[in-house]
Amino acid sequence: MSISIILFPCWHITGSHLYELEQHLDRFLGSALMAEIPLPFDRSTIRSILIQTVRASECTQGSLRYWLSAGPGDFQLSSSGCSNSALYAIVIESASLQVPASCKVVTSSVPIKSPQFAVMKSVNYLPNVLTKIEGEESGSFTGIWVDNEGFVAEGSNMNVGFVTKDKQLLVPRFDKILSGCTAKRVLTLAEQLVVDGRLSGIISRNVSVEEGKAADEMMLIGSGILVKPVVQWDDQIIGSGKEGQIARALYDLILEDMKSGPPSVRIPIH
Ligand SMILES: Cc1ncc(COP(=O)(O)O)c(C=O)c1O
Structure with missing residues (x-):
């Protein structure tokens, strides 16, 4: 693992859909570029992996969080000692949304x-x-x-x-x-x-x-x-x-x- 930056957007799963997936993915890829973390896969593969992860979870109400790290390496600041960047994703089930209190x-x-x-x-x-x-x-x-x-x-x-x-x-x-x-x-x-x-x-x-x-x-x-x-x-x-x-x-x-x-x-x- 490197100390390099990991990114963690989150988006909602409602019923059988992911909300604002493309928009979050755009920001995710832009942030990866700014953080100089190479992508382990192209955009459409990342998109597909994320959708498959949600499908496999069978979650219908919750959120998906995902990370990108410079990957396994030498625990140094620079990512030059890391072989491959790594994508992580987790689905978190939650109760249905409540009207937010003031x-x-x-x-x-x-x-x-x-x-x-x-x-x-x-x-x-x-x-x-x-x-x-x-x-x-x-x-x-x-x-x-x-x-x-x-x-x-x-x-x-x-x-x-x-x-x-x-x-x-x-x-x-x-x-x-x-x-x-x-x-x-x-x-x-x-x-x-x-x-x-x-x-x-x-x-x-x-x-x-x-x-x-x-x-x-x-x-x-x-x-x-x-x-x-x-x-x-x-x-x-x-x-x-x-x-x-x-x-x-x-x-x-x-x-x-x-x-x-x-x-x-x-x-x-x-
Ligand atoms: C610092 C900061 N500002 C604004 C937002 C709101 O962004 P979004 O609407 O994409 O969740 C976030 C979300 O985590 C944030 O971390």
Whole structure:
């Protein structure tokens, strides 16, 4: 085994489909490239191995996690002593998804990762672990990172979204944080709320802490939680202090997308 980075995305298994497999696989392969881990197989073989693993597990509700490591070797930092990279996959059964409860968040005191490492999904996750623990120890769900310019970044393993006073869905830009598959899908699904007038627009740009705390709604977005409303950030109550209607509508949309979305996001297991 080498100390080289291992990657660990996760995605949902619902009924007989995998949700957002292609999108997670794209990020996985991009991260492998950035981490300089050669692929043990080509994309379509990896895809097929992952689908076969889920099929063999007979799991109908859960998630698939998978890793890529530089493989067996000499326990040195460089992967030059590793013969072949190795892919690992595990299927984790879970109870059916529950509507996420509202939560509090705190500004993280753990230093944010530099963009080079924040944009790739790797096991360089100790800062994320400490941010999550810091949040939990203060009675919150997670810590929220603010970047070096004072803009809202992301949570420990989720993105952040806001609804502004003029009903725009506002998501911090993805250029210095992990580009969340769930957040990107939420941005697409949210177009339905623009059409029916519940949102006035959708925008991805820098968000100052002040603007975020003054929002009508705040939410955490990620494949582990889907869309989780935030009702308090540090001492600031967000909006009405109750679960936001847009957060709930986005949760319902993504849940429906998992059950009956288009083939681009739902890959059959059988
Ligand atoms: C740091 C970080 N940001 C955002 C996300 C959300 O990404 P996704 O929606 O693809 O799960 C994750 C997921 O693990 C993450 O680790």
